[in-house]
Amino acid sequence: MKELQERIMRDGKVLSESVLKVDSFLNHQVDPQLTMNIGQTFAELFKDEGITKVLTIEASGIHFAMATAFALGVPFIYAKKKKAITLSEEVYAAPVHSFTRQETYQISVSRQYLSAEDRVLIVDDFLATGAALIGLTQIIKESGAHTVGIGAVIEKSFQEGRGLLEQTGIRIESLARIKSMSVNHMEFIEPATS
Numbered sequence: 150m151k152e153l154q155e156r157i158m159r160d161g162k163v164l165s166e167s168v169l170k171v172d173s174f175l176n177h178q179v180d181p182q183l184t185m186n187i188g189q190t191f192a193e194l195f196k197d198e199g200i201t202k203v204l205t206i207e208a209s210g211i212h213f214a215m216a217t218a219f220a221l222g223v224p225f226i227y228a229k230k231k232k233a234i235t236l237s238e239e240v241y242a243a244p245v246h247s248f249t250r251q252e253t254y255q256i257s258v259s260r261q262y263l264s265a266e267d268r269v270l271i272v273d274d275f276l277a278t279g280a281a282l283i284g285l286t287q288i289i290k291e292s293g294a295h296t297v298g299i300g301a302v303i304e305k306s307f308q309e310g311r312g313l314l315e316q317t318g319i320r321i322e323s324l325a326r327i328k329s330m331s332v333n334h335m336e337f338i339e340p341a342t343s
């Protein structure tokens with residue numbers, strides 16, 4: 150997505166060879182027009198898939214899931230994060246290890262909101278190690294629903310997430326794929342779709 154790539158080049162800050170800060174327009178202060186355009190782009194890419202729900206994880210995926218679900222005309226769900234590993238009968242749950250924070254937390258979704266009839270699109274801000282997205286695919290699997298695909302706003306292609314998820318056969322669409330980055334340099338995997 151050209152608009153997104155240009156914005157990352159302009160306003161993104163590379164903190165290290167693996168961490169990109171996009172706080173000024175994506176995940177702290179948020180540009181609503183760009184967010185809606187991102188949602189529209191995901192909706193366009195997955196429009197023929199019969200999606201019934203969009204699933205993300207709190208907090209930084211919520212506005213992208215909202216924009217995508219709005220464009221598709223379906224509800225969205227955000228998985229909740231909890232530190233305590235107390236399993237409840239009423240939720241689907243999966244553990245997720247955060248490599249940035251070096252901790253494992255649990256994500257959960259109420260059983261009320263996902264069922265075997267659902268066709269689910271997962272949306273999140275970053276595809277990095279893939280841990281968060283793999284956790285979401287496990288929740289969908291547990292519910293009996295079908296994972297139609299994954300929409301990642303930014304993919305750090307030099308990390309292992311895409312490779313791990315590709316092994317599961319799930320379709321992945323990332324709107325900006327970063328091949329490599331450093332303080333003075335950023336390279337995308339082309340093409341930037343529209």
Ligand code: 5GP
Nearest residue numbers: 167168169170209275276277278279280281
């Ligand atoms: P994972 O490693 O599970 O693919 O990514 C987990 C979460 O960490 C992402 O959803 C995102 O919120 C955060 N994250 C991973 N890499 C980055 C990064 O380079 N910059 C920022 N701002 N967040 C990141």
